[in-house]
Amino acid sequence: MALLQVDHVKKIYTTRFGGAKVQALSDVSFTVEEGEFVAIMGESGSGKTTLLNILASLDTPTAGEVMLRGVPMSSIPEGKLAAFRRQHLGFIFQDFNLLDTFSVEDNIYLPLVLSGHKYGEMRALLEPLAHKLAILDILGKFPYEISGGQKQRVAAARALITSPDIVLADEPTGALDSKASGALLRLLAEVNREGQTILLVTHSARAASRAGRVLFIRDGEVFHQLYRGDATDDELYAKIGHALTVSAAGARQAV
Amino acid sequence: MRKLSFYPRLALGNLWRNRGTYLPYLLACIISIFTFYTLLAINTNGALNGMRGEGVVKSFTLIGTIIMALFCSALIFYTNSFLVKRRKRELGLYSILGMEKKNIALVMFFETIFMAVLALVLGLALGMLLSKLLFWVLLRMVHFPVMLDMPVSLAAAGITCALFGVIFLMALLFNLRQVRLANPIELVAAAKQGEREPKASWVLTVLGLVCIGAGYYIALRFTSPIEALMYFLVAVLLVIIGTYCLFTSGSIALLKLLRKNKKYYYQPGHFISVSGMIYRMKQNAAGLATICILSCMVLVTVSSTVALNAGVEDSLNNQYPYEYAITFYEPADGDLLLSGAEQIAAAEGIKLTALQDYRNASFMADEQDGTFMASEDYQGMNLMTLVELFLLEDYNHNEGAGVTLAPGEALLLVTGGRYDGDSLTMNGVPLKVRHLEAMGKANSMSRDLGRSMYLVLPDEAAMNAILAGGGVEQPMRRNLAFDTEGSEAAREQFHQDYGAFVGGLTTQNYFNYRSREGGRDDWYASNGGFLFLGIYFGVLFMLAAVLIIYYKQMSEGYDDAARFEILQKVGMGADEVKSTINKQILAVFFLPLVVAVIHVAVAFFPVSRAMVIFGVVNTQLLVVFSLATVLVYALVYLLVFRRTARTYFRIVRR
Numbered sequence: 001m002a003l004l005q006v007d008h009v010k011k012i013y014t015t016r017f018g019g020a021k022v023q024a025l026s027d028v029s030f031t032v033e034e035g036e037f038v039a040i041m042g043e044s045g046s047g048k049t050t051l052l053n054i055l056a057s058l059d060t061p062t063a064g065e066v067m068l069r070g071v072p073m074s075s076i077p078e079g080k081l082a083a084f085r086r087q088h089l090g091f092i093f094q095d096f097n098l099l100d101t102f103s104v105e106d107n108i109y110l111p112l113v114l115s116g117h118k119y120g121e122m123r124a125l126l127e128p129l130a131h132k133l134a135i136l137d138i139l140g141k142f143p144y145e146i147s148g149g150q151k152q153r154v155a156a157a158r159a160l161i162t163s164p165d166i167v168l169a170d171e172p173t174g175a176l177d178s179k180a181s182g183a184l185l186r187l188l189a190e191v192n193r194e195g196q197t198i199l200l201v202t203h204s205a206r207a208a209s210r211a212g213r214v215l216f217i218r219d220g221e222v223f224h225q226l227y228r229g230d231a232t233d234d235e236l237y238a239k240i241g242h243a244l245t246v247s248a249a250g251a252r253q254a255v
Numbered sequence: 256m257r258k259l260s261f262y263p264r265l266a267l268g269n270l271w272r273n274r275g276t277y278l279p280y281l282l283a284c285i286i287s288i289f290t291f292y293t294l295l296a297i298n299t300n301g302a303l304n305g306m307r308g309e310g311v312v313k314s315f316t317l318i319g320t321i322i323m324a325l326f327c328s329a330l331i332f333y334t335n336s337f338l339v340k341r342r343k344r345e346l347g348l349y350s351i352l353g354m355e356k357k358n359i360a361l362v363m364f365f366e367t368i369f370m371a372v373l374a375l376v377l378g379l380a381l382g383m384l385l386s387k388l389l390f391w392v393l394l395r396m397v398h399f400p401v402m403l404d405m406p407v408s409l410a411a412a413g414i415t416c417a418l419f420g421v422i423f424l425m426a427l428l429f430n431l432r433q434v435r436l437a438n439p440i441e442l443v444a445a446a447k448q449g450e451r452e453p454k455a456s457w458v459l460t461v462l463g464l465v466c467i468g469a470g471y472y473i474a475l476r477f478t479s480p481i482e483a484l485m486y487f488l489v490a491v492l493l494v495i496i497g498t499y500c501l502f503t504s505g506s507i508a509l510l511k512l513l514r515k516n517k518k519y520y521y522q523p524g525h526f527i528s529v530s531g532m533i534y535r536m537k538q539n540a541a542g543l544a545t546i547c548i549l550s551c552m553v554l555v556t557v558s559s560t561v562a563l564n565a566g567v568e569d570s571l572n573n574q575y576p577y578e579y580a581i582t583f584y585e586p587a588d589g590d591l592l593l594s595g596a597e598q599i600a601a602a603e604g605i606k607l608t609a610l611q612d613y614r615n616a617s618f619m620a621d622e623q624d625g626t627f628m629a630s631e632d633y634q635g636m637n638l639m640t641l642v643e644l645f646l647l648e649d650y651n652h653n654e655g656a657g658v659t660l661a662p663g664e665a666l667l668l669v670t671g672g673r674y675d676g677d678s679l680t681m682n683g684v685p686l687k688v689r690h691l692e693a694m695g696k697a698n699s700m701s702r703d704l705g706r707s708m709y710l711v712l713p714d715e716a717a718m719n720a721i722l723a724g725g726g727v728e729q730p731m732r733r734n735l736a737f738d739t740e741g742s743e744a745a746r747e748q749f750h751q752d753y754g755a756f757v758g759g760l761t762t763q764n765y766f767n768y769r770s771r772e773g774g775r776d777d778w779y780a781s782n783g784g785f786l787f788l789g790i791y792f793g794v795l796f797m798l799a800a801v802l803i804i805y806y807k808q809m810s811e812g813y814d815d816a817a818r819f820e821i822l823q824k825v826g827m828g829a830d831e832v833k834s835t836i837n838k839q840i841l842a843v844f845f846l847p848l849v850v851a852v853i854h855v856a857v858a859f860f861p862v863s864r865a866m867v868i869f870g871v872v873n874t875q876l877l878v879v880f881s882l883a884t885v886l887v888y889a890l891v892y893l894l895v896f897r898r899t900a901r902t903y904f905r906i907v908r909r
Contacts, residue, residue, distance in 0.1 A: 058824070079830060086826030097821045101534035106526070111826050113526045119517040158825070 001070050002031035003197055004055070004166055009064035011050050011220075024050040025061070026220040032166065032199060037192040039200045039211035041240070047220040048201045052170050055199065056089060057081050068165060086111045090159030090167040094174035096151045098143040098158075105139040108157045115162075125161055133157050133187065149180030156187065166197045173207050185210045205244065209237035216247060223247070262358070266365035269345075276341060279809045280334050281374055286802045287327035288378025288419055293386045293795060294319045295411040297788070314488055319792075322495060322548065328422050329541045334810070335426040339433055346434055360431050367430075371423040375416055382415075383407050389794060456504045463500030470494035474861045487861045494854060495548055502547070503540035506846070507533060523831065527822065528839040535811065539843060542807045547847035547854075549800040550888065553793055554855045558884035559862050560789030562877045566866070567778060569876060575771035576695070577609065577736035579753070583766035589733055592766075595756050596737065603749045605741025611695055613649035613734050616718060618642055618727045626680045629725030640672070641707045642681070644718050645694075650711045653695060660713040663687060668694045672706025681710070682724030684717075747772075801895050804844070808899040812906030819907050833904070840903065844896050852885055 011025040025047045032038050042048045053059040055066060057073050066073045068088060076084050091097075098107050105126070106113075112122045130136045133153045138146050143154070152172060159167050169188065173181035181204075189210050192198050200211060208214050210233060216224040224243055228236050270277050298316035349359055387407075470493030473486050510533045514520050520529060532539075581592050589612070600607050619639045620627040630639065647660050658666065667674070667688040678687050694709055712718050715731075722729060739746050750772045757768045819832050827835075863877050 056824075079828060082823070082826050082828030082831065089826075091824060093824070097824060099530075099818060099821055101530040101818065106530065109521065110526075110822075113521050114523050114825075114827055114831070116523060117521075119521045122521070 003034045003036075003069060004032040004199070005067040005070075006030050006051075006055070007065045007067070009051070009054060009061045009066060011047075011054065011059070012062045024220055025054075028064075028217070028220070028222055030215055030222055030225075032197060035192070035195050035197055037189065037198045037200070037210070037212045039202060039208035039214045040217055041202060041205070041208050041214055041244075042217035043203055046217050048203075048217060049170070050220075051217065052168060052201050056091065056168055057085055083115070086114055087162065088165045090162060090164035092152070092155050092159050092167065092169040092172045094171040096143070096148075096155045096175070098151055098154060100143050102142075103139070104135065104141050104143065104146065104154050107143065107154055108161055110158060111162050122161075126157075129157050129161055132190075147180075148176050149183060152176060152180070152184055153187070156184070160191060160196065163196075166199055167191075169198060169200045171202055171204075172200070173202070173204060181207070205237060205240045208240055209233050211236075214240055214243075216243060218247060262361045263365045263369075266362050266369060269362065270366055270369060273338075273342065276338055276810075276813060277370070279806050279813075280338060281370065281377075282802065282809075283330055283334055283806050284370070284374035284419075285378040285381060286799055286806070287323070287330060288374060288415060289381045289385070290795065290799045291320065291323045291327060291418070292379055292382035292411055292415045294323055295414060296382070296386070296406075296408040297791075299408055299411055300406070318488055318491060319552070324418060326541075326545050326548075327419070328425075330545065331419075331422050332426055332429070333541055336429060337810075339430045343433070356435060359434055363430050363434070364427065367423055367427040371420065375419060378419075379412055379415065383412075386795075389791065454507070457508070459500045459504035460508055463497045463502075463505055466493045466497030466500060468497075470497060471857050474857055487865065490861070498547055498850065498854070499541070499544045501850075502544040502847075503536075506540060506543075507536045510536065524835060524838050527827075527835045528842065531815070531818070531839055532843060535814070539807075542803060543843065543847045546800055546803055546807075546844075547850045549796050549803065550847055550851035550892070551854045551858070552796045553800060554851060554881075554884055554888055555858055555862060556789050556796065557793040557888070558855075558877070558881040559866060560786060560793060561884065562880040563789065563866065564786055565880065566876050567775070571771050571774050571778065575769065575774050577611065578738045578771045580734065580736040580769045581757075581766060583733050583735070583764065584730055585764045586733065588760075588764055588766055589735055591760065592735055592757070595760075596753060599749060599752050599756060600739065603741065603745045603752070605739050605745045605749055607737045608740050609695075609736075609738045611653050611734065611736040613653060614646055614731050615734060616644045616722055616727070616729050616732060618722075618725060618729070620681075620725070625674075625676050625678070627682065629682055629727050643707065643709050644721060645709065645711045646715065646718065647711055647713050650694070658711075660711075662713060662717070664689070664713065665717075666691050666694075666711035668692075668709040670707045670709075674706070674708060682721050682727075684721050684724050686710070797891070804895055805899045805902070808840075808903040809906065812903040815903075816907050832907075836904070836907065837900070840896070840900055844892075848889060848892055855881065855885065 007029055009025055009028045011023070013022045013024055014020075028047075028051060040048060040051065050059070054061050057066075057076070060074065073084075098104075099110070102110065108126060108130075109117075109122050112125070126139075130139060133156060135150060135153050135157060138150055138154075143151060146154070152175075156172075159169075167188075172188075173184055176184065185207055188198055188200070192212075198211075200207065202208055212228050214226045214236070215222050216226075224247065226236070226239055226243060231239065294316050298313060298320055346359055346363075349362075350356070354362075470490040473490040473493065476486075510529055513525070513529050514533065519525055579596070581589075583589055583592070593612075596607060618629045619631070620642050621630045622640055627640065627642065629642075647658065647666075650656065650666065651658055660666070663686060665686045665688050667679075668691040676688075677690075678685065680686070688710075691709075691711075694711070710721075712721070718731075739749055741749075750770060754768075754770065754773070760766075815836075819827075819836070823829070823832060859877070859881055863874050866877060
C-alpha cells in the first residue's frame, strides 16, 4: 500500500461574489511510497500551492480523495484534523513560520508540546536532531536573532522532531541564498536516506534535482514525471531542464 | 498650489489605508483627551468654590488630571512607536521610489496634524457634549438638589490642546528620527524584525514594591481623618508609580520564572499563553496598569459615594442623637419650649419620648499622661480631647439611676478614643473616675474627629472649680432633647409646627434649636454636590476603563492574528487556539482587577477615616458597600471582557 495516495483530486474556487469559477486543480493523481523523496515542479499559478494545502489538510478538494496509509483524509472529523496534522505531517514553509515569541528550542518543541509530551522526552529527541542540523549552539536564541539559513534548519527540525509519516516542504529554499539552499537540500537528502519520506514543492530545478522522482504540474494537472534511476544530481538536473524546455514548447504549441 | 496639496492628500490616503491600526490609535487619543479635559474642567469649575468638600474634589481632580496626563503621554507615545514600526516598510518603499527624506517628513507631518486635529476636535466635543449630557442625566436621577453646572471651559480646552499638542509633537519628532536614522533597505526589512524579548529589570521591580509598600504604609499609618486626607494623596501617587513599575517589570519577572519551571511551562495551554504574555508584556504593562488604576478609581469613588449616600441616616443619627435638641441659658425658656412641644404633640396626636433635660459645659483640652488642661489653641484639633461636663442630678434624673458620688469622684464615658486610668487631673482638679458604658445616646454621639470625654460631676461647685481651673468662662448651658413617636405624617406636621413655634418665640435670650429633619435638608444642601460628583466620576472612570479595554483587545487582535495563523498551520486546532486565547486574555485581563482589589482593600482604611469627615462612621456599612461594589464591578468587567473578547476572536480568525 502506498504511503500517500492522491486520487483524481479536483479543486474549484468560487470567487467572492459567486460569479466566476476558477479551476485550480483539474485532475491530479499520484502516489508516494514509504521512504521516497518526491519533488513537485510547476510555475506560478500551476496549482502547486493548492495541491499542497489539500495534502496538508488545510483545504478540502472539490472532488477526489487523498489517503494517508489508506485512511481517507475526508473521513477525519474537523475537530481532529489539527491533531492529525501534528502527528502525521511535518511542514517546512518558504517563510519559515517561526514564532518570535518562542526561543529556537521552544519553536522546535511546539508540535510535541501540543501533543502533551514531557520536557525530558522532548529534550532527548531534540539533541541528536539539533546535532545533525547544526543548530545546537543557537537553541537558546530567538528567531529574530538568527540568519535565514538557520531559521530554515530550525523549521526543518520542528517538522522532523515528531518523526512524521511525510514531510511537506513548500519552496523551502525560496527565501535562502544559494549556499544556504544547497546546505538545506543536502540535509533533506540525508534525512531521506535515513528513511524519511519527503514531498517537496518547488519551481527551482536545482532543488528538484535532489529528489528521487520529479512530478511536473501544469494547469492543474500532472503532465509528466521523471525518475532518477541511477542518475546523479547533475544528470537529473539536466533531464529536468530538458523536460521544462519541452513543457514550455508544448505550452507554446497549445496557445 | 498643486504641489502643496499633494502631501496632505497622500497623508490622508495613508491614514485611510492604515485605518485598521490607526482607528484604535485615534480611539485611544480621543479617550485620553476626553477624560483629561473633563477632569480639568471640573477642577477649574467655578461652581465648586465654597462647596462642602471642595478641597477634596479639587485635590482629587488635580491628582486625576496629573495621572491622566502621564497615562495619555505613555499610551499615545507607545502606540505611536508601535504604529511607526509597522509602517516602516511602507515608508521605506516611498524612499526607494524616489521620495526624499524631507518629503517623507512632510507626509508624516501632515499625518500627525490630521490625527491631532481629528483627535482633539472629537475628544473635546465628546468632553463638552457627553459630560454635559451625563451631568444632565445624572441630575435627573438623583433625588436631591445639586447647585452645580458643567459649563464649557475654554481654559481647560486650551490646556488640553497645549498638552496634547506637545505629546503629538514629541511623537512626530520620534517618528522623524526613526526615518532619518534608517536607510531604505533597513526600513523595508524593519517590519519583519521581531520585537526584542523584554528584560525584567530587578531595579524596577524592587522600586515598584518599595513604592507600593510605602504607599500602603502611609495609607495605613495615619489614623486621624484630617491627616489621612493629606497623606492619602501622597500614598495614591506612590501606589500608582509602584503599580506601573510592577506591571512593567514584575510581571515579566514572574512570567520568566514560570517559563523556567519546565514542568509547568511545557504544557499545551501554558506553553503558548506564557510565551505570548512575555512577548507582549512590554506593550501590555502600561495599558494594564492604566486599567488597574482606573479600576481602583471606579471602585473607591463608587463604593464611598454609595456608602456616603446610604450612610446619611447613620450620619444624621450621629450628629443628631435626638430628633430635637435645644440649647438655652434661661430656665424659663426651657419651660416655654417644653410646654410648647407638649401642646403641639398633643394636638398632632404624637408622643414625646426619651426626654432629656440637663445642664452642661464643654471645652477642648490637651492631655499629658492623665493631666488635662483646657486649651484654646485649635491648631491640632484632631489631637485634642473634647471635654463635656454634666451634673449627677441630671444624670440620675435622665437615666432613672440612683448613683451617688463622693466629693472628688466623677463618672466618665470616653468615645472616639481611649482613657483607661481610674484617676485624672482636669484643669488642676484631681478626680477619681468610675467608667460608664453608656449615657443617654451619648455613646453613639461620638465626635469622631477625635476623642470625647463625658464627665458626670457630683455638683455645680465641682463643675465651676474645673471651669475656673482652666480659665474657661462659660455660663451653664441647659439642654432639652427628645424624640417623637407617632405616624409619619403627624411627625412631619409636628416638625413644621414646632419649627414655626420655636421661630415665633419672642424671648430675648439666646437659644439654639436643632432638628434631625432640618439637618437632613442641610446635609443634602452641603454634601449633595460632592455626592453627585462622586457618581459622576464613577461613571466617567468606568467609561474610560471600558474604552481602554476595548482598545487593548482590538490592537492586540491585529498583533496576534499572524501568530495564530502560524500556530494553526503547525497543527493547533481551532478549539485549542480558542482555549489558549481565552486563557491568555483572561490572565492578562484579570490581573489588573486582582491588583485593583488589593489596592482598594488597603485604601479602605484611609477612605473609611475620610468618610468620618462627612459624618459617616459606620464602618460596617462601608465594608458591605465596598464588597458589593467590587462584585458588581467584577461582573461589569467580565461582561466588557467577554464582549471585547469576541471582537478579538473576530480579528484573529480573520
